[in-house]
Amino acid sequence: MSTPNDGTGMNPFAIAQAQLDEAAAILELAPEIHTLLREPLRELHVTLSVKMDDGTSKIFKGYRVQYNDARGPTKGGLRFHPDETIDMVRALAAWMTWKCAVVDIPLGGAKGGITCNPKEMSPGELERLSRAYVRQVGRILGAEMDVPAPDVYTTPQIMAWMADEFAFMRGHNEFGMITGKPLALGGSKVRDEAAARGGMYCLREAAKMLGLPTKEATYAIQGFGNAGHFAALMVRSMFSGTVVAVSDSKGGIFKAEGLNSARVLEHKQLTGSVVDFPGAEPISNDDLLELDVDYLLPSALENVITERNAANIKAKVVGELANGPTTPEADHILHDRGVYVIPDLLCNAGGVTVSYFEMVQNAYGYYWDRDMVIERLDAKMTDAFHAVHEKARDLNVHNRLAAYCVAIERVAEAVRLRGWV
Numbered sequence: 419m420s421t422p423n424d425g426t427g428m429n430p431f432a433i434a435q436a437q438l439d440e441a442a443a444i445l446e447l448a449p450e451i452h453t454l455l456r457e458p459l460r461e462l463h464v465t466l467s468v469k470m471d472d473g474t475s476k477i478f479k480g481y482r483v484q485y486n487d488a489r490g491p492t493k494g495g496l497r498f499h500p501d502e503t504i505d506m507v508r509a510l511a512a513w514m515t516w517k518c519a520v521v522d523i524p525l526g527g528a529k530g531g532i533t534c535n536p537k538e539m540s541p542g543e544l545e546r547l548s549r550a551y552v553r554q555v556g557r558i559l560g561a562e563m564d565v566p567a568p569d570v571y572t573t574p575q576i577m578a579w580m581a582d583e584f585a586f587m588r589g590h591n592e593f594g595m596i597t598g599k600p601l602a603l604g605g606s607k608v609r610d611e612a613a614a615r616g617g618m619y620c621l622r623e624a625a626k627m628l629g630l631p632t633k634e635a636t637y638a639i640q641g642f643g644n645a646g647h648f649a650a651l652m653v654r655s656m657f658s659g660t661v662v663a664v665s666d667s668k669g670g671i672f673k674a675e676g677l678n679s680a681r682v683l684e685h686k687q688l689t690g691s692v693v694d695f696p697g698a699e700p701i702s703n704d705d706l707l708e709l710d711v712d713y714l715l716p717s718a719l720e721n722v723i724t725e726r727n728a729a730n731i732k733a734k735v736v737g738e739l740a741n742g743p744t745t746p747e748a749d750h751i752l753h754d755r756g757v758y759v760i761p762d763l764l765c766n767a768g769g770v771t772v773s774y775f776e777m778v779q780n781a782y783g784y785y786w787d788r789d790m791v792i793e794r795l796d797a798k799m800t801d802a803f804h805a806v807h808e809k810a811r812d813l814n815v816h817n818r819l820a821a822y823c824v825a826i827e828r829v830a831e832a833v834r835l836r837g838w839v
């Protein structure tokens with residue numbers, strides 16, 4: 419396997435497989451189904467040559483992993499990141515498979531990525547890179563085959579360029595081949611805030627189940643990207659809660675009386691980081707995770723809660739808006755200590771749920787209003803939350819394992835019905 423990309427010594431795909439193995443043992447899954455679900459069905463590796471602004475050409479590596487399509491076309495984001503590796507993409511593709519099954523939408527799982535540093539690229543270079551990716555990978559994409567979406571460092575604009583390039587390849591528009599598009603090009607209302615909003619519904623339900631308040635409560639949010647910054651805004655607008663700390667890749671800020679999330683967002687838009695926000699104290703990303711808060715929302719990258727710091731997490735509830743923030747060892751430590759973890763494949767599934775709504779709207783060419791999307795998202799997330807919560811109680815396992823069990827039972831049923839084993 420290739421080297422891990424996060425400096426923790428842990429290979430994300432090995433983690434995804436270990437999580438599956440644990441659930442398979444509990445479910446007494448048939449060995450042939452287990453073996454099938456341990457590996458991606460298909461993957462495509464591409465080499466992309468892009469003309470840079472200085473006249474040189476630069477070569478990039480890109481990937482698309484279609485993990486499993488037993489339940490429907492594969493679905494999952496595209497990540498542009500300097501540390502992207504094939505094993506990271508495989509792990510994320512596996513997680514997408516389980517995520518779509520947990521929220522019970524008729525899609526399989528996939529993920530894609532390009533190893534690049536978008537922060538050092540001009541808009542023109544990013545456009546040429548995005549189009550080059552579709553020219554290579556477009557042959558295995560399509561509304562009924564495999565549908566990408568935004569992920570870390572990819573945007574609605576990038577989705578628009580990709581939809582446009584694909585239209586040229588096919589000779590007609592096929593907007594449902596990609597989601598997270600701008601509204602003017604077949605995007606869905608609420609898609610931009612969907613991951614965070616779905617996470618808020620999970621927090622609301624968890625609070626009810628645990629008898630905790632959401633209003634007189636403190637929140638720390640690691641990561642201020644798409645999911646993190648919307649979560650910071652919604653903690654205030656939906657719960658009137660107090661966000662005491664937020665962070666990004668450059669560092670974090672803390673204020674015991676509460677941060678004004680909208681102001682922090684303005685500051686980040688102006689300066690490129692939350693760091694140095696007036697009136698707040700600096701805090702490291704590591705210290706933020708260990709703050710004495712009610713709710714901790716890891717919303718950045720994978721492997722941040724590990725066996726090294728799990729014993730120091732003081733939050734009562736951890737809501738994973740990031741993919742893969744907690745390692746399997748840390749899961750057990752948190753569970754033993756009574757920390758209620760809402761796992762990524764449930765907590766951030768609002769993103770792909772509204773992506774699915776976007777595909778449906780593209781398919782019939784009729785667009786829903788904001789209230790309709792919100793109502794349907796809430797219903798999906800609330801059902802999924804309780805399916806996982808009940809499974810955890812029935813099997814007496816931690817929530818991630820319960821979510822895996824819910825998902826794997828559904829995927830395994832489709833595999834069996836199709837006669838694949």
Ligand code: GLU
Nearest residue numbers: 494495567569769770773
């Ligand atoms: N990248 C997001 C995720 O990890 C969204 C995927 C999608 O909408 O297809 O869930």
